[in-house]
Amino acid sequence: MMIDANSVNIKISPAERRYHHGDLRAALIDAGMRMLERGDADQLSLREIARSVGVSAPAVYRHFPDKAALLAVLAVEGLERLGEAQVAALEAAGGGEDGFNAAGRAYVRFALANPALFRLIMGHAPSDAHAAALSGHASQSMRLLRTSVAELAPPGTHPDMLHAVAMRAWSQVHGLAMLMLDNQIEPNDALIDRVIDGREMWPD
Amino acid sequence: MMIDANSVNIKISPAERRYHHGDLRAALIDAGMRMLERGDADQLSLREIARSVGVSAPAVYRHFPDKAALLAVLAVEGLERLGEAQVAALEAAGGGEDGFNAAGRAYVRFALANPALFRLIMGHAPSDAHAAALSGHASQSMRLLRTSVAELAPPGTHPDMLHAVAMRAWSQVHGLAMLMLDNQIEPNDALIDRVIDGREMWPD
DNA sequence: TGTACATCAGTGAACGCGCGTTCACTGATGTAC
DNA sequence: TGTACATCAGTGAACGCGCGTTCACTGATGTAC
Numbered sequence: 001m002m003i004d005a006n007s008v009n010i011k012i013s014p015a016e017r018r019y020h021h022g023d024l025r026a027a028l029i030d031a032g033m034r035m036l037e038r039g040d041a042d043q044l045s046l047r048e049i050a051r052s053v054g055v056s057a058p059a060v061y062r063h064f065p066d067k068a069a070l071l072a073v074l075a076v077e078g079l080e081r082l083g084e085a086q087v088a089a090l091e092a093a094g095g096g097e098d099g100f101n102a103a104g105r106a107y108v109r110f111a112l113a114n115p116a117l118f119r120l121i122m123g124h125a126p127s128d129a130h131a132a133a134l135s136g137h138a139s140q141s142m143r144l145l146r147t148s149v150a151e152l153a154p155p156g157t158h159p160d161m162l163h164a165v166a167m168r169a170w171s172q173v174h175g176l177a178m179l180m181l182d183n184q185i186e187p188n189d190a191l192i193d194r195v196i197d198g199r200e201m202w203p204d
Numbered sequence: 205m206m207i208d209a210n211s212v213n214i215k216i217s218p219a220e221r222r223y224h225h226g227d228l229r230a231a232l233i234d235a236g237m238r239m240l241e242r243g244d245a246d247q248l249s250l251r252e253i254a255r256s257v258g259v260s261a262p263a264v265y266r267h268f269p270d271k272a273a274l275l276a277v278l279a280v281e282g283l284e285r286l287g288e289a290q291v292a293a294l295e296a297a298g299g300g301e302d303g304f305n306a307a308g309r310a311y312v313r314f315a316l317a318n319p320a321l322f323r324l325i326m327g328h329a330p331s332d333a334h335a336a337a338l339s340g341h342a343s344q345s346m347r348l349l350r351t352s353v354a355e356l357a358p359p360g361t362h363p364d365m366l367h368a369v370a371m372r373a374w375s376q377v378h379g380l381a382m383l384m385l386d387n388q389i390e391p392n393d394a395l396i397d398r399v400i401d402g403r404e405m406w407p408d
Numbered sequence: 409t410g411t412a413c414a415t416c417a418g419t420g421a422a423c424g425c426g427c428g429t430t431c432a433c434t435g436a437t438g439t440a441c
Numbered sequence: 442t443g444t445a446c447a448t449c450a451g452t453g454a455a456c457g458c459g460c461g462t463t464c465a466c467t468g469a470t471g472t473a474c
Contacts, residue, residue: 024450046428055451058429062450067428122386164398167380167389171399172372175379182326185371194368195375200404228417250461259418262462266417271461 025063027053032074036117044116046070071120078117083140085110090144097201100148104173104196107141111177112187118177145170152201165201172199229267231257236278240321248320250274275324282321287344289314294348301405304352308377308400311345315381316391322381349374356405369405376403 031052035044046067050057064070089106090099111118149166176195180187235256239248250271254261268274293310294303315322353370380399383389 045426047426056453057427058431058453059451061429122382122388160398164395164402167383167395168376168399168403170389171379171383172376173379174383175375175377175381176371177379178326178382179371179375179378184326185374191368191371194364195372198368199372249459251459260420261460262420262464263418265462 024053024055024059028055028060028063028070029073029077032070033077033117036074036078036120037114039114039116044071044074044120074117075120075123078114078121079139079141081114082107082110082118082121083144086141086144090148097152100152100169100201101196103144103148104169105192107173108177108180108192108196109189111181115181118181122174149201169201172196228257228259228263232259232264232267232274233277233281236274237281237321240278240282240324241318243318243320248275248278248324278321279324279327282318282325283343283345285318286311286314286322286325287348290345290348294352301356304356304373304405305400307348307352308373309396311377312381312384312396312400313393315385319385322385326378353405373405376400 028049032044032049035049035052046060047057049070050060060067060070064073086103086106089102093099093102145166146162149162149169153162153165173196176185176192179185180192185191232253236248236253239253239256250264251261253274254264264271264274268277290307290310293306297303297306349370350366353366353373357366357369377400380389380396384391384396389395
């Protein structure tokens with residue numbers, strides 16, 4: 001026999017009706033991610049997240065010391081998703097230079113698909129908590145960039161050169177993403193392909 | 205004989221003591237630019253600009269319909285300065301591909317020297333006024349980019365290709381600028397040079 | 409040269425807004441006996 | 442199995458904040474006669 005809150009007369013506090021029992025922390029993170037994905041939040045407010053979960057604003061403080069801490073968790077989660085998208089793209093393209101380019105396209109497409117989340121991840125003026133959480137993270141996206149560049153480089157390339165090339169590649173995709181997000185360049189799948197595929201990583 | 209407000213007993217309204225007589229509009233724009241340059245304004249507020257000029261906030265509405273209009277003027281002014289900096293760099297380097305690279309470096313250095321202003325120029329979610337003012341402008345920066353790419357391209361290059369290459373170059377410098385502004389890449393003059401100079405515009 | 413008047417660039421007070429955060433509280437839950 | 446109690450995740454009310462904008466006003470300026 002199944003027993004659940006609907007069939008039996010159990011007292012349920014209002015908040016429990018909205019987020020699953022006892023997991024407000026996870027519910028807040030989920031809600032925040034959902035709002036960032038929808039992107040209708042130009043900038044996310046703590047009260048708005050609480051509201052969308054169906055809980056009072058002060059309740060958030062049971063699970064996070066302050067707003068910055070909640071945003072930091074969202075940023076880390078977003079960074080992970082970005083890395084996963086890039087790895088998937090790289091593998092689907094079979095690695096190598098094609099795979100690296102595919103990862104670059106995935107970076108731009110992720111940004112366009114998740115504008116607010118992407119801005120949060122890369123966002124400036126990071127709170128201390130934010131910076132600490134992200135920097136301690138050594139993201140998958142970053143690792144993919146470094147290892148790809150190292151693999152594709154001519155053997156014996158100077159580490160400074162590897163670094164410069166990695167930063168150049170990152171700048172390339174990041175700039176394209178930002179300019180398209182900011183409506184300075186018309187967002188356009190074909191243009192993404194032509195900008196990214198046309199580059200030469202190691203001109204001789 | 206010199207006559208001025210200090211030596212003669214002329215009535216001077218408080219505001220006139222701060223901005224030169226009759227030119228509050230220009231004074232507001234100057235103040236806004238100065239605050240953007242100092243960059244201590246994470247985001248500029250209308251009240252703050254008025255305060256810094258020594259005038260009440262409502263006074264601004266004698267000269268601008270609303271805050272967005274004032275910011276739009278600041279953005280246009282900033283865009284002009286960016287273009288001037290790039291043209292100067294291009295000419296100092298004697299034009300050609302060297303000149304084009306110099307203009308690229310000038311773009312990044314301008315961003316690092318004027319973070320808040322640069323963000324305003326490129327800023328997302330532009331108000332209608334903002335977008336209209338900027339788009340009607342066909343900035344010098346943009347013209348420099350297009351003409352340089354056209355000049356440096358092999359003759360007969362397809363216009364779509366010209367466009368893609370221009371957007372790639374823009375993405376390059378813009379990405380580097382943003383990542384350095386956002387502290388994702390350590391701001392570093394030497395790195396700017398290596399990232400920009402090492403690229404190949406027209407790999408064969 | 410002096411006077412009456414319209415203009416209009418400024419003023420201070422007030423509006424409503426949503427924010428992050430603090431506070432004292434309540435009431436459901438789990439534990440000890 | 443029942444009772445007393447501590448815990449602690451939630452509550453609503455309130456705080457102070459700075460914002461953009463509106464309002465009725467004032468007082469200096471320039472013009473017409």
